[in-house]
Amino acid sequence: xxxxKAFFKIIQKNILQILxxxxxxxxxxxxxxxTYTDPTNMDFKESKVNTVFINHDEDSKLLEGLKEYxxxxxxxxxxxxxxxxxQDALYFREVEYIVKVPKGFTEAFMKGEEIRIExxxxxxxxxxxxxxxxxNKYLNxxxxxxxxxxxxxxxxxxxxIGEDLSHETEVLLFNPDPEKGKNIRRMYYFNFxxxxxxxxxxxxxxxxxxxxxxxDLRKRHSCSPLKLKNMNFQMILGNISFAILVWLIMIxxxxxxxxxxxxxxxxxxxxxxxxxxxxxxxxxxxxIANIVKSKNAISAASNVxxxxxxxxxxxxxxxxxxxxxxxxxxxxxxTYWYVKSNHIIANIDRLKEEDIRSxxxxxxxxxxxxxxxxxxxxVIKKQKxxxxxxxx
Amino acid sequence: MFLHNYIYRLKCIVRxxxxxxxxxxxxxxxxxxxxLAFANLSEAEKFAPINIAVVDNKEYQKNAPFQRxxxxxxxxxxxxxxxxxxxxxxxxKEEGDKLLNDKEIEGYIYCDNGIKLVIKESGLNQxxxxxxxxxxxxxxxxxxxxxxxxxxxxxxxxxxxxGHRTNFLKEVxxxxxxxxxxxxxxxxxxxxxxxYGGFWGLKEVTAIQPNLxxxxxxxxxxxxxxxxxxxxxxxxxxxxxxxxxxxxLAYLTLVLKISFGNQIGYIILTCIVGTITGxxxxxxxxxxxxxxxxxxxxxxxSSMTMSFLAGMMYDKMKYIISTRAPILGxxxxxxxxxxxxxxxxxxxxxxxxxxxIVILCVFIAIFSxxxxxxxxxxxxASL
Numbered sequence: 104x105x106x107x108k109a110f111f112k113i114i115q116k117n118i119l120q121i122l123x124x125x126x127x128x129x130x131x132x133x134x135x136x137x138t139y140t141d142p143t144n145m146d147f148k149e150s151k152v153n154t155v156f157i158n159h160d161e162d163s164k165l166l167e168g169l170k171e172y173x174x175x176x177x178x179x180x181x182x183x184x185x186x187x188x189x190q191d192a193l194y195f196r197e198v199e200y201i202v203k204v205p206k207g208f209t210e211a212f213m214k215g216e217e218i219r220i221e222x223x224x225x226x227x228x229x230x231x232x233x234x235x236x237x238x239n240k241y242l243n244x245x246x247x248x249x250x251x252x253x254x255x256x257x258x259x260x261x262x263x264i265g266e267d268l269s270h271e272t273e274v275l276l277f278n279p280d281p282e283k284g285k286n287i288r289r290m291y292y293f294n295f296x297x298x299x300x301x302x303x304x305x306x307x308x309x310x311x312x313x314x315x316x317x318x319d320l321r322k323r324h325s326c327s328p329l330k331l332k333n334m335n336f337q338m339i340l341g342n343i344s345f346a347i348l349v350w351l352i353m354i355x356x357x358x359x360x361x362x363x364x365x366x367x368x369x370x371x372x373x374x375x376x377x378x379x380x381x382x383x384x385x386x387x388x389x390x391i392a393n394i395v396k397s398k399n400a401i402s403a404a405s406n407v408x409x410x411x412x413x414x415x416x417x418x419x420x421x422x423x424x425x426x427x428x429x430x431x432x433x434x435x436x437x438t439y440w441y442v443k444s445n446h447i448i449a450n451i452d453r454l455k456e457e458d459i460r461s462x463x464x465x466x467x468x469x470x471x472x473x474x475x476x477x478x479x480x481x482v483i484k485k486q487k488x489x490x491x492x493x494x495x
Numbered sequence: 496m497f498l499h500n501y502i503y504r505l506k507c508i509v510r511x512x513x514x515x516x517x518x519x520x521x522x523x524x525x526x527x528x529x530x531l532a533f534a535n536l537s538e539a540e541k542f543a544p545i546n547i548a549v550v551d552n553k554e555y556q557k558n559a560p561f562q563r564x565x566x567x568x569x570x571x572x573x574x575x576x577x578x579x580x581x582x583x584x585x586x587x588k589e590e591g592d593k594l595l596n597d598k599e600i601e602g603y604i605y606c607d608n609g610i611k612l613v614i615k616e617s618g619l620n621q622x623x624x625x626x627x628x629x630x631x632x633x634x635x636x637x638x639x640x641x642x643x644x645x646x647x648x649x650x651x652x653x654x655x656x657x658g659h660r661t662n663f664l665k666e667v668x669x670x671x672x673x674x675x676x677x678x679x680x681x682x683x684x685x686x687x688x689x690x691y692g693g694f695w696g697l698k699e700v701t702a703i704q705p706n707l708x709x710x711x712x713x714x715x716x717x718x719x720x721x722x723x724x725x726x727x728x729x730x731x732x733x734x735x736x737x738x739x740x741x742x743x744l745a746y747l748t749l750v751l752k753i754s755f756g757n758q759i760g761y762i763i764l765t766c767i768v769g770t771i772t773g774x775x776x777x778x779x780x781x782x783x784x785x786x787x788x789x790x791x792x793x794x795x796x797s798s799m800t801m802s803f804l805a806g807m808m809y810d811k812m813k814y815i816i817s818t819r820a821p822i823l824g825x826x827x828x829x830x831x832x833x834x835x836x837x838x839x840x841x842x843x844x845x846x847x848x849x850x851x852i853v854i855l856c857v858f859i860a861i862f863s864x865x866x867x868x869x870x871x872x873x874x875x876a877s878l
Contacts, residue, residue: 190841193669195814201669219665221667223668233622242663247641274621277596397513404517415528
């Protein structure tokens with residue numbers, strides 16, 4: 104097992120470089136899993152729109168009432184009336200709705216004159232329809248009272264509106280899944296794992312394989328009594344050991360963050376899915392490591408493959424947002440099947456037969472990817488080897 | 496002499512085919528992937544009619560006002576002035592449950608001692624639906640209160656006034672460009688490509704260090720000042736990298752139609768400053784770390800971290816950093832370059848843009864100075 108040993112000796116020599124990758128990508132996946140918010144996933148209680156209320160008018164009872172009403176139905180966020188800060192918050196969707204009450208609003212409104220509140224929104228978003236509705240409702244009700252009952256004080260008006268608007272509809276939940284929110288969060292961890300795992304494997308495997316593939320070293324190997332088949336076998340074994348080691352390190356945080364959950368059926372399925380994904384990721388890394396010769400170029404190749412596949416397979420952008428054609432195209436990457444299984448695992452209430460079947464299909468496809476990439480690599484290596492022996 | 500060296504360094508760089516190919520094409524390929532992934536993203540936030548069901552039982556049949564309001568908001572409504580917001584189906588309760596379970600509808604309305612709403616999951620559409628029913632109940636309550644105080648109002652057109660809803664809101668555009676988050680991904684991509692200029696910087700510094708490469712040894716015995724050699728190498732690296740960045744910029748604007756605002760001069764300036772930052776950063780890393788694998792590891796690791804924190808994988812990361820740990824945003828060159836593009840695109844004033852450029856220049860000065868201090872006066876007793 105000289106080759107196998109040599110493989111790990113090279114890893115030892117490059118341990119600092121590989122550790123850099125592991126630490127950084129581990130940091131990515133943990134940070135992402137804990138800060139990511141899916142734009143398609145909104146909780147009934149949480150779907151309050153983040154709103155900023157800025158008042159340039161006097162502090163009238165009417166506006167107090169309006170603000171109070173908004174605060175019950177939306178999250179009032181306190182951001183100073185600074186154009187750049189507001190623009191920033193709006194751009195990154197920290198705030199989706201900004202209300203600005205102009206000077207003299209209350210007076211004009213109570214007199215029944217036409218005056219409008221300024222709103223700044225993310226164009227065409229559903230949240231703004233909701234907020235428009237809310238504010239218009241309050242003001243229309245107020246208008247209705249003012250025009251129908253004479254000499255109404257602002258305090259009375261606010262009381263009446265408050266009473267009217269306190270009527271709420273009873274909401275019944277039909278067969279809800281209490282763990283769903285948590286399951287989705289756990290799924291993020293495993294989805295992002297696809298990126299980190301892929302990137303580390305490409306960078307790590309390449310760092311080692313480039314040493315093996317140095318022309319002089321390869322020539323030396325070619326004239327050793329060891330058969331190419333045997334050498335490749337040991338090399339692959341070395342790579343698999345390395346990949347499993349990396350996988351083990353990468354799943355540690357999931358045990359720390361989710362505890363016992365990882366030992367339930369769903370948790371184990373997530374783990375199974377991720378270790379299966381490790382295999383195609385590894386053989387694609389092995390392929391890249393044998394094609395790309397320059398150490399500097401590896402990083403660019405790794406970026407294209409790991410980031411690119413993750414973007415089109417729904418790791419960073421929710422799958423619901425990706426077009427049909429794109430998803431079909433993405434199905435030519437193992438990442439697509441990995442993410443697909445993760446979605447099934449997270450979303451099912453109870454494991455049904457068809458779910459199991461579809462997870463198994465994904466696993467099978469990932470294994471086929473692994474095998475195909477491996478075969479291609481072997482063919483390339485064989486060609487290089489024979490070319491070397493007979494040729495130059 | 497200067498020009499001679501410059502041209503030869505340029506040739507050396509361009510002939511590293513593999514690195515040329517990857518540094519040029521990787522951002523272009525990634526940009527294409529980004530574009531594919533985001534093609535539908537902006538669409539998803541647009542408002543689509545909500546699928547709902549109504550249980551058609553006796554209590555619903557009795558509630559004529561509610562029926563009327565619901566019909567007016569349906570997509571099949573005759574009223575052309577207002578777009579319908581609900582796709583309504585009339586069903587039984589059992590069928591409603593089934594539709595809900597199959598996620599064909601967002602929720603259904605069920606009248607049983609008052610109007611109730613049944614949903615499976617919560618979300619914005621459900622909130623809108625609930626709000627609509629609330630509103631119906633609330634308006635009924637308003638009418639009752641008014642009738643109590645002023646029974647005459649029914650004859651003076653109260654119902655008309657209820658039907659007549661005024662829009663009290665007026666939209667004000669947030670800035671000169673719409674807040675489109677997708678562009679940020681492309682900005683970070685350019686910024687990251689700029690930092691990849693670091694590979695050229697790294698290569699160049701390796702090439703002139705006698706203890707790291709044979710060319711370095713050869714250059715070292717030539718009668719030319721070390722400082723001049725460094726300058727020439729860095730300039731050659733910057734030229735090549737800048738060429739690649741401009742190509743990327745052209746691809747983004749002309750082919751993918753990504754908006755950068757219209758201050759073309761400032762955009763080019765950002766590319767130049769960004770490229771110089773990237774190349775000098777690589778030179779800096781290369782001069783302080785001796786071992787080759789570690790050099791590359793450090794460069795890849797740091798540039799990926801910087802891109803991550805600038806929001807390349809998750810756009811909100813940039814905002815999280817800028818609100819929770821603003822310092823991290825200022826010491827991150829990728830974030831600074833991204834922020835330059837962002838402020839050109841989004842802000843009406845340029846003060847933030849210039850702040851970023853100045854900080855980047857400070858970085859360039861630090862990287863260059865450190866590289867120079869490490870490289871100067873190195874002497875070798877034996878190689």
